[in-house]
Amino acid sequence: MAEQAETLRRTPLNRDRILRAAVTLADGAGIESLSMRNLAQELGVVPMALYKHVANKDELLDGMIDVVVGEIEPLTPGVGWQPAIRRRVLSARQVLRRHPWASLAIESRSAATPAVLGYLDSMIGALRAGGLSADLTHHVMHALGSRILGFSQELFDASRQAGRTGPTTPAPPAPLPPEVAARFPHVAEIATAAAHDTGTVVGAGCDDQFEFEFALDLLLDGIERLRARGWTSAH
Amino acid sequence: MAEQAETLRRTPLNRDRILRAAVTLADGAGIESLSMRNLAQELGVVPMALYKHVANKDELLDGMIDVVVGEIEPLTPGVGWQPAIRRRVLSARQVLRRHPWASLAIESRSAATPAVLGYLDSMIGALRAGGLSADLTHHVMHALGSRILGFSQELFDASRQAGRTGPTTPAPPAPLPPEVAARFPHVAEIATAAAHDTGTVVGAGCDDQFEFEFALDLLLDGIERLRARGWTSAH
DNA sequence: ATTGACAGGTGTACGGCGTACACCTACCGT
DNA sequence: ACGGTAGGTGTACGCCGTACACCTGTCAAT
Numbered sequence: 008m009a010e011q012a013e014t015l016r017r018t019p020l021n022r023d024r025i026l027r028a029a030v031t032l033a034d035g036a037g038i039e040s041l042s043m044r045n046l047a048q049e050l051g052v053v054p055m056a057l058y059k060h061v062a063n064k065d066e067l068l069d070g071m072i073d074v075v076v077g078e079i080e081p082l083t084p085g086v087g088w089q090p091a092i093r094r095r096v097l098s099a100r101q102v103l104r105r106h107p108w109a110s111l112a113i114e115s116r117s118a119a120t121p122a123v124l125g126y127l128d129s130m131i132g133a134l135r136a137g138g139l140s141a142d143l144t145h146h147v148m149h150a151l152g153s154r155i156l157g158f159s160q161e162l163f164d165a166s167r168q169a170g171r172t173g174p175t176t177p178a179p180p181a182p183l184p185p186e187v188a189a190r191f192p193h194v195a196e197i198a199t200a201a202a203h204d205t206g207t208v209v210g211a212g213c214d215d216q217f218e219f220e221f222a223l224d225l226l227l228d229g230i231e232r233l234r235a236r237g238w239t240s241a242h
Numbered sequence: 243m244a245e246q247a248e249t250l251r252r253t254p255l256n257r258d259r260i261l262r263a264a265v266t267l268a269d270g271a272g273i274e275s276l277s278m279r280n281l282a283q284e285l286g287v288v289p290m291a292l293y294k295h296v297a298n299k300d301e302l303l304d305g306m307i308d309v310v311v312g313e314i315e316p317l318t319p320g321v322g323w324q325p326a327i328r329r330r331v332l333s334a335r336q337v338l339r340r341h342p343w344a345s346l347a348i349e350s351r352s353a354a355t356p357a358v359l360g361y362l363d364s365m366i367g368a369l370r371a372g373g374l375s376a377d378l379t380h381h382v383m384h385a386l387g388s389r390i391l392g393f394s395q396e397l398f399d400a401s402r403q404a405g406r407t408g409p410t411t412p413a414p415p416a417p418l419p420p421e422v423a424a425r426f427p428h429v430a431e432i433a434t435a436a437a438h439d440t441g442t443v444v445g446a447g448c449d450d451q452f453e454f455e456f457a458l459d460l461l462l463d464g465i466e467r468l469r470a471r472g473w474t475s476a477h
Numbered sequence: 478a479t480t481g482a483c484a485g486g487t488g489t490a491c492g493g494c495g496t497a498c499a500c501c502t503a504c505c506g507t
Numbered sequence: 508a509c510g511g512t513a514g515g516t517g518t519a520c521g522c523c524g525t526a527c528a529c530c531t532g533t534c535a536a537t
Contacts, residue, residue: 020514042494055496056515064495111350124426131428141431150457153388191359193366196376222385225464226457233460255485278524290525291486299524 020052022060026070030106033071038108043067068112073122075109078102079157082129088137089227092130099157100219110158123156130155139230143238147230154223255287257295261305265341268306273343278302303347308357310344313337314392317364323372324462327365334392335454345393358391365390374465378473382465389458 018024028050033041043064047054061067080098083091103109113123127148134144148155253259263285268276278299282289296302315333318326338344348358362383369379383390 043496044494053516055498055517058496059514111346114349115346121425124429128426128428131431135428135431146453146456149453150460152457190356191363193363193370194359196366196370218381218384221381222387222461225385225468226460229460229464277522279522288487290488290527293525294485 020050020056020060022070025050025057025060025067026074029067029071030074033108034106038112041108065116069116069120072109072113072116073120075102075106076120076122076126076156078105079126082133088133088139089231091133091137093223093227095130095133096151096155096157096223097220099155101157103157110153110156113156114153127155137234139234140238143230143233150226150230154219154226255285255291255295257305260285260292260295260302261309264302264306265309268343269341273347276343300351304351304355307344307348307351308355310337310341311355311357311361311391313340314361317368323368323374324466326368326372328458328462330365330368331386331390331392331458332455334390336392338392345388345391348391349388362390372469374469375473378465378468385461385465389454389461 025046029041029046032046032049036045043057044054046067047057050057057067061070079102080095083094086094119127131144131148134147135141139147260281264276264281267281267284271280278292279289281302282292285292292302296305314337315330318329321329354362366379366383369382370376374382
C-alpha cells in the first residue's frame with residue numbers, strides 16, 4: 008500500500024522530466040547549484056538514476072539549452088525580413104531573461120546543439136528570403152553575433168560593482184559607489200547620463216530594453232543600407 | 243647547501259608570479275585544468291601556499307583578467323575617435339586571441355574588476371572627446387558590448403560541430419559534416435558562402451578577422467552617422 | 478645576544494563534485 | 508514459468524576548493 012502510493016506519487020522519470028526539472032532548478036537556485044546530486048534530490052531519486060537518461064552533465068546542459076531555445080517563438084510569416092528578425096530576436100531576449108543562466112551556458116558549450124542550429128538555420132532562411140546575398144547573410148550573422156540569440160554581454164553594467172548577489176535577487180538598482188565614481192569619472196558620467204524615464208536621481212540602472220533595441224536597430228539599419236546598395240564583398 | 247640551492251632556485255612566490263603562472267597555465271592547458279592544485283604544482287609549492295597571496299580562486303581569476311586587460315595597448319593619441327577606438331578594439335581582440343579562456347572568464351564574473359573599469363573608462367573618454375554626447379556614448383557602449391573588449395561570440399561557427407577538441411588543437415578547419423548540411427540547408431549555404439580567399443573547396447572556416455571588422459565597422463559607421471546628425475535621445 | 482612577532486610555506490582533513498561499476502528488481506514477450 | 512532487459516540503487520574513487528593548525532626563517536626591539 009505504502010509502496011503503491013509511492014509508486015503512484017512519482018512518474019517514472021524520463022529525459023524530459025529531468026530536463027524540465029533542471030531548468031527550473033537553474034532558474035530558481037542559480038546554475039551553480041545545479042549538481043547531479045541536487046537535481047536527483049529534487050526529483051526524489053538517487054543521483055545515478057539520472058545517468059540512465061542523460062549521458063553526463065554536459066549532455067544535460069545541452070538538453071537544457073534545447074528546452075530554452077524551444078521557448079523562442081517561431082518566425083512571424085508575411086512581414087519583411089527586418090521586422091521578422093527583430094521580433095524573433097526580441098522574443099529570444101525575453102526567453103533568456105527568464106533563464107539568466109542560459110546565455111553563459113550556450114557560450115561555454117563547444118558545439119552548437121541541433122536546436123540552436125535549427126534556430127540559426129531558420130534565421131538565415133529569413134535573411135536570404137529578404138533578399139540578402141549568401142555572402143552578406145554570412146557576415147550579418149557574425150555581426151549580430153550573440154544578439155541573435157537574445158543576449159549581449161552586460162559587461163558595461165558598472166553597478167554590478169558590489170559583491171555578487173544570489174540569483175534570487177535579480178538586480179537591485181544599486182547606485183554607483185562614490186569611490187568608484189571618483190576613480191572612473193567617465194564611467195560615472197555615462198552611468199548617470201541615460202537614466203531615462205526612471206525618475207530616481209542617483210543614477211539608477213539604465214533601461215536595458217532600450218539599450219538592446221538601440222544596438223539591434225543600429226545593426227539592422229546598417230544591414231538594410233548595405234542590402235539596398237546591392238552589397239557584395241569588396242574583400 | 244642543497245637547501246640553499248633550493249632556496250635560490252625558487253623566487254619567493256608573490257601574487258604577480260602566481261597570476262602570470264596561472265595565465266600561462268590557462269593558455270597552455272585550458273582553463274578547465276587550472277586548479278589550485280595544478281597551479282601550485284607548476285610553481286613547485288603546496289596548494290595552500292597560494293592562499294597567502296590570493297584570497298580564493300575567484301580572486302585569482304580576477305587577477306588573471308587584470309593581467310590580460312593590461313596587455314591591451316593604450317589609446318593612440320592624436321587621431322579621430324573612430325580610428326582610435328577601432329585600433330584599440332582590434333588590439334584587445336589580438337590579446338584575447340592569445341588568451342582564449344579570458345572572454346568567458348570576463349563574462350562569468352559578476353562584477354567588473356578595476357582594470358576592466360579603467361579600460362572602459364578610457365574608452366568612454368575617447369568617445370566623449372570625439373564629440374559624442376554622454377547619452378549617445380552610453381548607448382554606444384551598450385551597442386558595442388563585448389566587442390569593445392575584443393570578443394564576440396562565435397556561436398555561429400557551425401563547424402565546431404564535432405566533439406570538443408582540447409585547447410591544444412586551436413581550430414582545425416573542419417568541414418561541415420554532410421548530415422548536418424542536409425538538416426540545416428541555410429546554415430550550410432552560409433557556411434560555404436564566405437570562404438573568401440582560402441582556396442579550399444569544402445567550406446573551410448571563414449575569415450574571422452574579416453567578420454570581426456565587418457561588424458565593428460557596421461557599428462562604428464552607424465554611430466558616426468548618428469553623431470553627425472547631432473543625435474539626441476528621442477526616447 | 479635574546480626574544481617574540483609575524484610573514485609565508487606545509488600537512489591534514491572535510492565536504493562536495495561527477496561518475497564508474499556492480500547490484501537489485503519489476504516487468505514483458507516467449 | 509522464465510530469461511532478458513530497462514531502470515532505480517549503493518558504494519566507491521579521484522578530483523575540487525579551502526578551513527585550520529602547524530612549522531620555520533627573518534628581523535626589530537629589547
